[in-house]
Amino acid sequence: MEKFLKLLKIETLGGLIIRFSLAGLLLFGGFSKFTLIGAEGYSLQGAILMAAIETISSFGILYHFKNPIMGIIGGLLALVSVIIRFVFTLYWLRTEIGSINSLFESFNIMTLVFNNGMFHIFLLIGASIYCTGNSYKHYITNRLTQPWPK
Template structure:
């Protein structure tokens, strides 16, 4: 009964929704990034590397329930992949829409045109930071409650 009452808390349910949604998005992005980056004329190496980072991040976020240390690694990889996705998006705006060499002009256009997309990127960063902190908290709790070594 106590376990059932634990999952009735709104914060707990919200945390599970955030973790599973971010993992699903990263897993989906990890597998489709091969096609998307290939379509944007980036090299296959970067496509495979970004897909691997996003896929490992998703699995790390989901394995958090068994091994919080792997959840921490998944959270760090999630932040890295979201940042990388943001840089690739700004670079795409720079080369394809503006056709300029100025990264600052591309950033200004990106903020002006894609402000809704930027809002989603900020939400993804927030979700990744939440998952990272939650995994770190679980790791510390696990380390504190372990028996003292003899």
């Protein structure tokens, strides 16, 4: 039984590492994207929107400990921002390389050339799904353990 309890502590520690790492990456990405995309000639409004989505999602992921609903919202926003980042990368590849005619061809190029990048995208998607599910689990647990209304 003691070994099982140690494994639960390790799982909790791993979940905290995933949560804080994802929040840190999104917070860094939100603030850096605010300056980088605007500076490179892309839409400044789009850069501000992406920075806002990633910053709000990182704060929501961290605020999970006080309010699990904010963790759910933060996790879903993190998932949306990773998907937007992925689609933006595909679109960027299609426009920058002249021989690519479709997003599917740019996806093929991305899997051939940027294997490491694809791995990180899938890790970010998994981390955001984990954070959303964990916050949802805590929300349901809190709802079940609250006393009945009077």
